[in-house]
Amino acid sequence: MKKKLALSLALMFSLGMTGTVFAASEPDMAAELASLKAxxxxxxxxxxxxxxxxxxDNDNKLSFDGSDYRVRWIKDGADDGDSAxxxxxxxxxxxxVNDKITFNTRWRLLNENEFGKAGSITDSDxxxxxxxKDSYFVxxxxxxxxxxxxxxxxxxxxxxxxxxxxxxxSTAIGLIDGVKFDTKxxxxxxxxxxxxxxxxxxxTAKFTTTSxxxxxPVTKKYTTISTTTQTNTSKPKLEDAVFLNASYPISKAxxxxxxxxxxxxxxxxxxxxxxxxxxxxxxxxxxxxxxxNVNYGQANDPSGYYISLRWKGAKDDVPGSFGMxxxxxxxxxxxxxxxxxxxxxxxxxxxxGPAISAHYxxxxxxxxxxxQTFKTKDADTGEDLPNYSRVQxxxxx
Numbered sequence: 001m002k003k004k005l006a007l008s009l010a011l012m013f014s015l016g017m018t019g020t021v022f023a024a025s026e027p028d029m030a031a032e033l034a035s036l037k038a039x040x041x042x043x044x045x046x047x048x049x050x051x052x053x054x055x056x057d058n059d060n061k062l063s064f065d066g067s068d069y070r071v072r073w074i075k076d077g078a079d080d081g082d083s084a085x086x087x088x089x090x091x092x093x094x095x096x097v098n099d100k101i102t103f104n105t106r107w108r109l110l111n112e113n114e115f116g117k118a119g120s121i122t123d124s125d126x127x128x129x130x131x132x133k134d135s136y137f138v139x140x141x142x143x144x145x146x147x148x149x150x151x152x153x154x155x156x157x158x159x160x161x162x163x164x165x166x167x168x169x170s171t172a173i174g175l176i177d178g179v180k181f182d183t184k185x186x187x188x189x190x191x192x193x194x195x196x197x198x199x200x201x202x203x204t205a206k207f208t209t210t211s212x213x214x215x216x217p218v219t220k221k222y223t224t225i226s227t228t229t230q231t232n233t234s235k236p237k238l239e240d241a242v243f244l245n246a247s248y249p250i251s252k253a254x255x256x257x258x259x260x261x262x263x264x265x266x267x268x269x270x271x272x273x274x275x276x277x278x279x280x281x282x283x284x285x286x287x288x289x290x291x292x293n294v295n296y297g298q299a300n301d302p303s304g305y306y307i308s309l310r311w312k313g314a315k316d317d318v319p320g321s322f323g324m325x326x327x328x329x330x331x332x333x334x335x336x337x338x339x340x341x342x343x344x345x346x347x348x349x350x351x352x353g354p355a356i357s358a359h360y361x362x363x364x365x366x367x368x369x370x371x372q373t374f375k376t377k378d379a380d381t382g383e384d385l386p387n388y389s390r391v392q393x394x395x396x397x
Contacts, residue, residue: 066092066106070394077386085115090139100147104158106140106174139174151183160191162245162259163291164277167306167329167348168336180243190246197238197261197337238337240265254280261337263297271337272297285312295335302332304349304379314359314367316396327355332379352379355388365396 068090075083089109096102142156158180159171166172178195213224244260257277263269275293282288292305306329313323330352353376359369371390378385 061096063094064092064397065094066090066396068394068396070392072112072390072392075389077388083389086112087115088112097143100145102144104140104142104144105138107136108139108173109136111136149181151181153179153181154193155179158195160193160195160243160245162243162261163275163293164247164255164257164279164289165291165306165308167291167331168259168273168275168293168304188246188248190244192242192244194240194242196240238263238271241271241337253282254278257291259293270297270334271295273335273337286310293335295337298334300332300334302334302349304331304335305329306331314361314369316361316365316367319361319363322358322360324359325355325357327357329353329355330379350379351385352377367394367396368392369394 070088071085072087073083073085087110091107091109092104093106094102094104138157140157140159142154142158145153145155155178157174157177159174160169160176160180161171162169176195176197178193180191180193180195182189182191184190211224211226213222215222238261241261241263243262245257246259247255247257249255255278257279259273259275259277261271261273263271273293273295275291277289277291279289280287287310288308289310290305290307292303294301294303306327308325308327311324313321315321331349333350336349351373353373355371355373357369357371359367362368369390369392371388371392373388376385376387377383
């Protein structure tokens with residue numbers, strides 16, 4: 001009995017001790033599990049944050065800002081005064097390759113295509129080609145590289161503004177193939193480069209027929225063979241050229257600008273354009289901008305000037321903002337090196353006379369504009385010319 005009692009007491013004591021040990025370990029295990037869950041949750045959160053951060057990083061690298069769609073109605077006096085609706089799409093894309101290099105490209109689609117015209121034709125050889133302006137082209141494709149000789153170097157096809165009014169050339173269309181350097185020396189902003197501007201001018205087909213007559217003494221007959229050859233001409237045309245555009249603020253309100261474009265190769269050297277411009281803020285609402293230049297590369301040194309008095313202005317990001325402009329131009333024929341790059345988008349050289357325009361931001365990124373020239377004359381002869389009217393709606397995205 002004593003042995004059984006002792007064994008029973010020992011067993012009870014052992015079980016009690018074991019129960020105590022297991023009872024003590026349960027909170028430890030719960031704490032470990034809670035800690036593990038917390039660490040797993042933190043890890044999942046970190047992974048999610050890293051994923052979002054990577055997506056944001058990629059989003060920050062890729063941008064389509066600056067794209068737009070435009071519909072316009074114009075009446076320019078051509079074709080017996082007929083008017084037309086036209087449309088255009090521009091798609092911009094830029095990608096930040098790294099901290100120093102950015103890749104840029106821009107497609108121009110439906111290039112001022114008139115409504116209702118598809119524009120495709122089939123040639124006699126069975127090939128399908130685009131006709132007129134219902135087409136597309138790459139207006140810009142380049143790399144912008146920072147910290148090259150203390151400048152930002154752009155190489156490829158790019159846009160370039162000259163002067164202050166955007167009449168001689170703006171960043172609207174591109175088509176300049178070459179290299180340029182943008183830098184700032186104290187307060188002077190300088191752009192200099194070497195490029196081919198030939199893409200500005202579309203070649204014009206010219207057909208030349210030559211005939212050769214031979215006599216065969218055997219048959220005693222004359223045979224005439226005619227040969228037609230096609231050459232593409234587009235003169236005057238600016239080809240390889242050096243160029244410079246610089247601006248300097250002489251005061252808080254006034255900035256002066258100088259430009260120079262000198263053709264250095266090509267069949268003819270038609271362009272050596274030098275100009276001066278000014279942009280001055282008259283008060284909070286009014287500013288005056290103007291450009292004057294001369295092309296010393298052609299006979300009679302054709303000159304041109306454009307003056308614009310601007311009141312307020314419609315801003316893409318400020319719905320309800322508006323503005324007006326009163327302009328005057330006098331551009332002799334042969335003065336301009338580009339008639340397609342102008343940011344004013346009206347008939348360019350060979351015209352003089354005033355114009356008025358109004359602009360209104362209907363909503364964010366939606367601009368309505370009206371433009372009208374009047375008392376338009378030939379800049380060289382003084383002959384009356386048709387006026388130009390335009391109403392357009394531009395949607396940016």
